[in-house]
Amino acid sequence: MQNFEDVIKEDCYxxxxxxxxxxxxxSNKYFFFIRPRRFGKTLTLSMLxxxxxxxxKDKFEEIFGKLYIGQNPTPEHNTYLIIHLNFAExxxxxxxxxxxxxxxxxxxxNFFCDIYAHLLPAGIKEGLEKLTDAVSQLRFLCQKCQxxxxxxxxxxxxxDNFTNMILAHEEHLMRYRNQTHGEGYLRQFFNTIKGAAGNTLGRVFVTGVSPVTMDDLTSGFNIGTNYSLSPDFNEMTGFTEEEVRKMLDYYGSVLPFNHTTDELIxxxxxxxxxxxxxxxRYGETTMYNSVMVLNFVDNYIRSEYQIPKKMVETNIRID
Incomplete structure (x- = not known):
């Protein structure tokens, strides 16, 4: 499940x-963060x-009331209009x-214009529809919000999803370079983000699995900071062993587990x-892949509390 509100409302662990x-x-308001696939990045974005x-704003207590940040809110909570782009699509x-x-x-x-219509200038959607490319549309929205x-x-x-797929084919390397360097379209898109930073784009959070594309777009997003290797954020996605143990202890207390937490670990x-x-953090804190852990627990329960024979799901193995 990748929708944070649903996780909370359905009382999921x-x-x-x-x-x-x-x-x-x-940290820097323009935040860059990479992690392997299936490591909880999308749920983290949904939480944010x-x-x-x-x-x-009216749902803050309902969604966050029982969590740390609900009891220790920051001044910026529920103060932004949200645009969420998923380049995997x-x-x-x-x-x-x-x-x-x-x-x-x-x-x-267009969805942005619909859900924030009560906060945006009249006619913004009609103006947006007169523009045909992402770069122009983003500039337009930033101007209107300002x-x-x-x-x-x-x-x-x-x-980096679609550029990684392009890079998988050797014959495409030069054309990839043309798009991420000089006047390439992807570079223009990130230059637009850079241009709006500080005025309308109050914060930017970018995730992916590789720094390669961002390295090639450096001047297009050189306002951002890469926190992927920061010790402060080592445990932001994935699970520590302490977190896994706590989860297993909980499920073992409410379900008839056949194994102790130590045995499952x-x-x-x-x-x-x-x-x-x-x-x-090397030698101190290592992280468990969160999706793999959750799949194991789910399969263990569905297998009548027997150790699953398949330790890695097919879709994860492919990744």
Whole structure:
């Protein structure tokens, strides 16, 4: 489940990562963060969206009341208009990736105009629809939000998804370079973000699995800071062993587990542990892949509390 509000409303087990919100706010407002696939990035973005969305101000207590940040809110909670772009949904073909990016952004930007219509200038959607490309539309939205004194929090999930797919084919390397350097379209898009930073784009949070594309776009987003290897954020996604143990202890107390927490940890550790992203944490804190842990627990319960024969799901193995 990747929708944070649903996780809370359906009373799912949630490892509270909201203390990191305070640390994010104390960091660069233009935040770059990479992690392996299936490591909780999308749920983290959903958590942040729910926290900062001005439209969810009346739901703050309902969503966050039982969590750390609900009892220790920051002044910025529920003060932003949210734009969430997911580049995993962009058509990845080399020849039509611009069209794919334009189409994805157009859908998101139109939705933005609909849900924040009560806060935006009249006629903004009609003005947006006169523009045909993502770069022009983003500039337009930023300008209109500035006119009414509203700040945008821009989230970009899987920012490198379609460029990584392009890079998988050797014959595409030169054309990839043309798009991420000089006057390339992707570079223009990030230059637009850079231009709006500080005025309308109050904060930007970018996630992906590799720094390669961002390195190639350096001047297009050189206002951002890469916190992927920061010890302060080593545990922001994924689970520590303490968090896994606490989860297993909880489920073992309400369900007829056939194994102790120690026995289950012994089985899981070789498969799901040993991620460490900050050199300063090496030898101290290693991280478990959160999706793999949750799949194991789910399969264990469904298998009538027997150790699953398949330790890695097919879709994760492919990744």
């Amino acid at each position: 949630y490892v509270d990562k909201t203390p990191f919100i305070e640390q994010i706010e104390e 969206e729910n926290y900062y969305d001005i439209n969810k 962009v058509a990845a073909g080399l020849d039509d990736y611009k069209d794919g990016l334009d189409n994805h952004c157009s859908l998101v930007f 006119e009414v004194g509203k700040k945008i929090y821009l989230f970009i999930d899987e920012y 012994k089985v899981m550790k070789p498969w799901y542990d040993n991620y460490c992203f900050a050199e300063e």
